[in-house]
Amino acid sequence: MNPIEKINDSSTLWNQVSLADYENHMSHETVAQLPLLSALTKKYLEKHQPQKPLFLGIAGGNGLEHVDATTVEHVVGIDINEDYLQQTYLRFKNTLPQLKLIKCNIDETTETFIQSDFIWAALFLEYVDLKNCIQFMLNNLAEGGVIVVTIQSNNGNGAVSQSGIEGVNVLSGQFKRIDKEIVQSTMVDFGFHKSFEEENSLPNGKTFLTFTFHRRGKLADEQHTRE
Numbered sequence: 001m002n003p004i005e006k007i008n009d010s011s012t013l014w015n016q017v018s019l020a021d022y023e024n025h026m027s028h029e030t031v032a033q034l035p036l037l038s039a040l041t042k043k044y045l046e047k048h049q050p051q052k053p054l055f056l057g058i059a060g061g062n063g064l065e066h067v068d069a070t071t072v073e074h075v076v077g078i079d080i081n082e083d084y085l086q087q088t089y090l091r092f093k094n095t096l097p098q099l100k101l102i103k104c105n106i107d108e109t110t111e112t113f114i115q116s117d118f119i120w121a122a123l124f125l126e127y128v129d130l131k132n133c134i135q136f137m138l139n140n141l142a143e144g145g146v147i148v149v150t151i152q153s154n155n156g157n158g159a160v161s162q163s164g165i166e167g168v169n170v171l172s173g174q175f176k177r178i179d180k181e182i183v184q185s186t187m188v189d190f191g192f193h194k195s196f197e198e199e200n201s202l203p204n205g206k207t208f209l210t211f212t213f214h215r216r217g218k219l220a221d222e223q224h225t226r227e
């Protein structure tokens with residue numbers, strides 16, 4: 001039985017990059033994005049203690065090692081690359097049986113898969129249609145839920161960092177620089193407000209900007225004032 005649910009079949013340049021190339025690139029000492037993303041995932045999981053986290057662009061499951069399998073009810077991971085999901089399944093099938101993996105091009109759906117209390121989208125908005133993705137998140141977020149997004153600020157550096165791993169260079173054709181003001185104003189248009197932000201520096205001069213959004217409304221406002 002295939003443990004991965006397939007929602008649509010389309011592909012992008014991401015389907016041309018092996019997980020080994022992607023992860024070797026992201027963990028290369030001049031790039032160092034994989035360990036920072038893992039550390040951020042840990043921090044925000046501990047902060048929000050979700051029961052039903054949803055990971056967009058889960059790739060090989062970076063950060064899933066910090067999910068507390070004794071407390072979560074369901075964990076959903078979505079990615080366009082089925083090979084990545086197969087490897088994520090093999091990595092976590094024994095330690096995180098609540099994990100459900102979905103192969104899907106998010107640009108082609110706003111379907112509801114889960115009423116999540118925590119959506120994690122790290123280095124994802126750069127590769128998808130922003131408005132469609134926010135609508136997708138809205139449809140998959142429970143009342144009082146939180147969305148945490150990390151975007152990359154290149155600070156004048158190239159979109160794809162230099163690590164010597166040729167296999168990832170194709171991604172420069174897929175990457176769109178995303179402006180933090182546009183992300184924030186579009187989230188506001190969809191009924192969210194920003195409750196927290198942080199910036200982290202990377203070795204090659206790039207930075208990660210991480211924003212936390214709550215849905216505007218009574219429950220969200222109560223949560224916001226407690227932070």
Ligand SMILES: C[S@@+](CC[C@H](N)C(=O)[O-])C[C@H]1O[C@@H](n2cnc3c(N)ncnc32)[C@H](O)[C@@H]1O
Pocket residue numbers: 012014034037038056057058059060062063078079080081084104105106107121122123124127128
């Ligand atoms: C930069 S990686 C995300 C990094 C990951 N969150 C981490 O911590 O390592 C972007 C991921 O989004 C996936 N992706 C890109 N475009 C997508 C789309 N349209 N729909 C679903 N997944 C997509 C890619 O396959 C890739 O695994």
